[in-house]
Amino acid sequence: MPPAPGTSAAIAVAGLAKTYGAADKPVHAVAGIDFTVTPGSVTALLGGNGAGKTTTIAMLLGLLKPTSGSISILGTDMLRDRHHILPRLNFSSPYVDLPHRLTVRQNLKVFAGLYAVPQASARIEQLAEELNFAALLDRPAGALSAGQKTRVALAKALINQPDLLLLDEPTASLDPDTADWVRSLLEKYRREFGVTILLASHNMSEVERLCDQVLMMKEGRIVDRGTAPELIERYGRRNLEEVFLDIARGQGKAALEAAPA
Amino acid sequence: MSIGTNSDSISCSLQRMAAMLLRHWYLLSGSWTRLVELIYWPAVQMIMWGFLTQFLAGKTSYVAQAFGVFIAGMMLWDSMFRVQLGVAISFLEEMWSRNLGNLFVSPLRPGEFAASILIMGLIRTLFGMVPVSFMAWIFFDFSVYGMGLALAAFFFSLIMFGWAIGIAVCGLIMRHGLGAESAAWGAMFLILPVAAVYYPVSVLPGWLQAVAWALPPAYVFEGMRALLVDGVLRGDLLFGAFALNALYLALGFWAFMALFEAARRRGLLLGQGE
Numbered sequence: 001m002p003p004a005p006g007t008s009a010a011i012a013v014a015g016l017a018k019t020y021g022a023a024d025k026p027v028h029a030v031a032g033i034d035f036t037v038t039p040g041s042v043t044a045l046l047g048g049n050g051a052g053k054t055t056t057i058a059m060l061l062g063l064l065k066p067t068s069g070s071i072s073i074l075g076t077d078m079l080r081d082r083h084h085i086l087p088r089l090n091f092s093s094p095y096v097d098l099p100h101r102l103t104v105r106q107n108l109k110v111f112a113g114l115y116a117v118p119q120a121s122a123r124i125e126q127l128a129e130e131l132n133f134a135a136l137l138d139r140p141a142g143a144l145s146a147g148q149k150t151r152v153a154l155a156k157a158l159i160n161q162p163d164l165l166l167l168d169e170p171t172a173s174l175d176p177d178t179a180d181w182v183r184s185l186l187e188k189y190r191r192e193f194g195v196t197i198l199l200a201s202h203n204m205s206e207v208e209r210l211c212d213q214v215l216m217m218k219e220g221r222i223v224d225r226g227t228a229p230e231l232i233e234r235y236g237r238r239n240l241e242e243v244f245l246d247i248a249r250g251q252g253k254a255a256l257e258a259a260p261a
Numbered sequence: 262m263s264i265g266t267n268s269d270s271i272s273c274s275l276q277r278m279a280a281m282l283l284r285h286w287y288l289l290s291g292s293w294t295r296l297v298e299l300i301y302w303p304a305v306q307m308i309m310w311g312f313l314t315q316f317l318a319g320k321t322s323y324v325a326q327a328f329g330v331f332i333a334g335m336m337l338w339d340s341m342f343r344v345q346l347g348v349a350i351s352f353l354e355e356m357w358s359r360n361l362g363n364l365f366v367s368p369l370r371p372g373e374f375a376a377s378i379l380i381m382g383l384i385r386t387l388f389g390m391v392p393v394s395f396m397a398w399i400f401f402d403f404s405v406y407g408m409g410l411a412l413a414a415f416f417f418s419l420i421m422f423g424w425a426i427g428i429a430v431c432g433l434i435m436r437h438g439l440g441a442e443s444a445a446w447g448a449m450f451l452i453l454p455v456a457a458v459y460y461p462v463s464v465l466p467g468w469l470q471a472v473a474w475a476l477p478p479a480y481v482f483e484g485m486r487a488l489l490v491d492g493v494l495r496g497d498l499l500f501g502a503f504a505l506n507a508l509y510l511a512l513g514f515w516a517f518m519a520l521f522e523a524a525r526r527r528g529l530l531l532g533q534g535e
Contacts, residue, residue: 018528020527020528054531055528058528058530058531061366062365062366062525063362063365063366063525063528063530063531064525064526064528064530064531065522065525065526083368083370086366086367086368087368089366090366091366093362093531095359095362095531096359096360096361096362096363096531097358097359097360097363098358098360098363099284099288099354099355099358099360100358101288101291101292101358102284102287102288102291103287106284106287109280109283110280110281110283110284110287111280111363111367112280113276113277113279113280113283114277114280114281114364114367114368114369115367115368116276116277116368156363
């Protein structure tokens with residue numbers, strides 16, 4: 001989805017690549033991708049394991065230096081001036097955790113300090129109410145269940161009321177009820193605060209429900225893009241999961257298009 | 262619209278560092294085993310050196326004349342070791358809890374992160390060494406504070422060197438992962454033989470003396486002996502120590518930042534931990 005006229009993209013990525021390994025045996029984790037994300041929209045990076053989703057998100061956040069390409073986030077060159085824009089971003093990922101020995105409240109207080117959140121205690125209470133973990137505030141983070149941890153990680157990701165939220169597998173390892181609850185929360189935040197969301201997921205129903213734009217990744221490349229209904233129609237399938245399988249296995253329309261003329 | 266967007270101001274920088282100190286205070290204050298450990302090892306060392314000093318004082322005129330030279334040496338050495346270890350452990354706490362990704366996506370800058378763990382190293386050291394210094398006073402009638410202002414100069418000189426090694430070790434662990442964790446405990450002992458803590462530099466072979474004089478601790482411990490044995494405050498040794506410390510601290514920071522960038526290039530900031 002291109003940005004509306006006169007509106008700069010929340011995310012604009014051009015020629016983004018990450019290559020590991022020796023020059024004679026390079027491994028292209030991300031092989032030159034381009035995309036834009038419209039402010040206030042939800043975009044999914046969809047792909048199998050090793051497709052390059054997490055690598056892309058790590059580069060967007062500045063945790064990983066790209067080999068080449070450019071990243072503009074909220075109008076700021078992320079590769080040159082990331083610290084200028086970091087107060088307006090946040091993220092959650094299954095690859096990071098909050099210190100287990102600190103209580104939930106202590107963890108959130110620390111991050112409120114890092115993001116210079118005014119009236120931190122009130123903000124923490126507010127998030128605890130919204131995300132339904134007020135009773136857990138004084139419990140050590142390490143003593144929480146997977147679902148509770150996800151809610152607390154989301155609270156950390158929302159503590160600064162970010163303009164851009166990057167979520168890596170936000171509902172991974174959650175039971176269907178909790179996963180549904182998390183999706184509803186993200187929809188609410190987008191509706192109420194106009195937050196832009198980029199998420200990486202393996203969950204097709206989640207993507208169909210939440211996302212305005214889907215970027216299909218395979219072997220470090222964006223192999224197709226569009227809205228979920230557009231992709232389903234383009235591949236002649238019933239749902240996004242079948243589209244995903246077509247692309248992942250190189251079957252159906254995906255295989256025909258990939259074949260030489 | 263996000264909140265708290267004036268991130269570039271100095272006040273915010275101090276606020277971010279304060280947040281990091283708060284994080285470590287929560288950890289320490291919530292774990293009595295961590296607090297006890299800060300005092301336990303220096304106390305055991307001090308008691309052992311205290312009894313050895315009592316024994317040697319009756320046997321040799323050197324120790325009888327300068328009672329406490331070993332205890333003072335041990336306490337100053339341990340201050341340097343503890344501050345280096347404190348810095349490394351403050352860093353390792355983030356690695357163990359897989360929190361580095363969260364921190365480096367926040368507005369916290371690497372320099373602020375480094376400064377906060379250096380301060381934590383100092384706080385942890387003071388928490389351990391101050392009670393131990395009073396124990397030496399009570400049990401062995403030796404007050405390290407008898408050295409007066411020179412003690413502060415010796416102490417801060419060694420703290421600076423402990424910081425330099427500590428921050429470089431953090432960079433090493435960030436770049437090579439928890440496989441390099443043993444460097445946190447072992448790095449400082451590499452220089453112990455040439456630090457001249459318990460014996461003068463002159464007892465070392467010639468080539469090793471050159472190595473010793475290239476490192477700040479030799480200046481500090483020679484200065485300490487000059488004060489406790491001869492009653493002379495050697496300004497030249499103190500100056501040499503601080504000049505070298507400035508150099509090593511700059512090198513330590515440079516190594517940390519270079520290894521941080523290397524970790525960013527290799528994608529090691531996300532997902533490191535146990």
